Amino acid sequence: MPVGGALFAAAIVVAAGAFAQNGEPKPASPIYGVTIPDGYRQWELVAPALEHAPLDELRTVLGNQTAIDAYRTGSLPFPDGTVLVKLAWKHVQSPEFESALVPGAATTVQVMVKDSKKYAATGGWGFGRFIDGKPVDEAQHRTCFACHEARVKARDYVFTKLAP
């Protein structure tokens, strides 16, 4: 294969993450252009959480290998290429165990992508909030960074700590 062909093939591979299996472009968040990463459901656990009313959710954050490696070393900021995905479900009473809340219907999938150049204006992070695989509107996405900046700027804008 000539060099030009190899570069073209490489470009296809790089761009593949932007397309769904059906060849359509993946739905991307407004402002940031963040998409739901392939294979995230196989990523390693960072931590679970519970949200009281009004959300009433159980949540779990998963991280790609770059994220997990950064958590393990404890060094901040997270490097470019870090991706965190938060899955959320309405919590429901376990029918088998009185004292337990378990996941009900899935609600949102939320994504943070670190790219210090592309997202320099928002602490190096791009945000995506998805319901049924589709990004929510621009107004909701405008709230992401403001809240992360106000509350957890000192932890490189990341709420979730690696569970021991």
Place this chain on the structure above:
Amino acid sequence: MPVGGALFAAAIVVAAGAFAQNGEPKPASPIYGVTIPDGYRQWELVAPALEHAPLDELRTVLGNQTAIDAYRTGSLPFPDGTVLVKLAWKHVQSPEFESALVPGAATTVQVMVKDSKKYAATGGWGFGRFIDGKPVDEAQHRTCFACHEARVKARDYVFTKLAP
């Protein structure tokens, strides 16, 4: 290598999971001889849960590939080789977000191993409950199967469903 040598080498590999990195035998649960599996923290998410008082815990179940494959197909019983690990932490108030509970100190790691012959008397499951890496006593282990049998026998004795 002669056949005898190959068999011997294979036996070493099979037994390796019973030893910790320092060469000491891994702590095994009473009754069942279940140990904490290597690398479980990298396993795929099955689901989170919350336990109200008196436990006040956040929990997350992870599964090995055999477990996840079985969950995805939805066929019961789980095949031999299935391993489920439940991590648990005291839940604490998030210092950064009023409405959130997040993991505090780790409490127990609980393991279920499917071996339909070895554990035929307990539905094919062996159980292990560990605190700080050490198994709890035999009396506590006697309670595992009775509860699983009473409440979730129809789901092959497994409480946790795969979160959507």
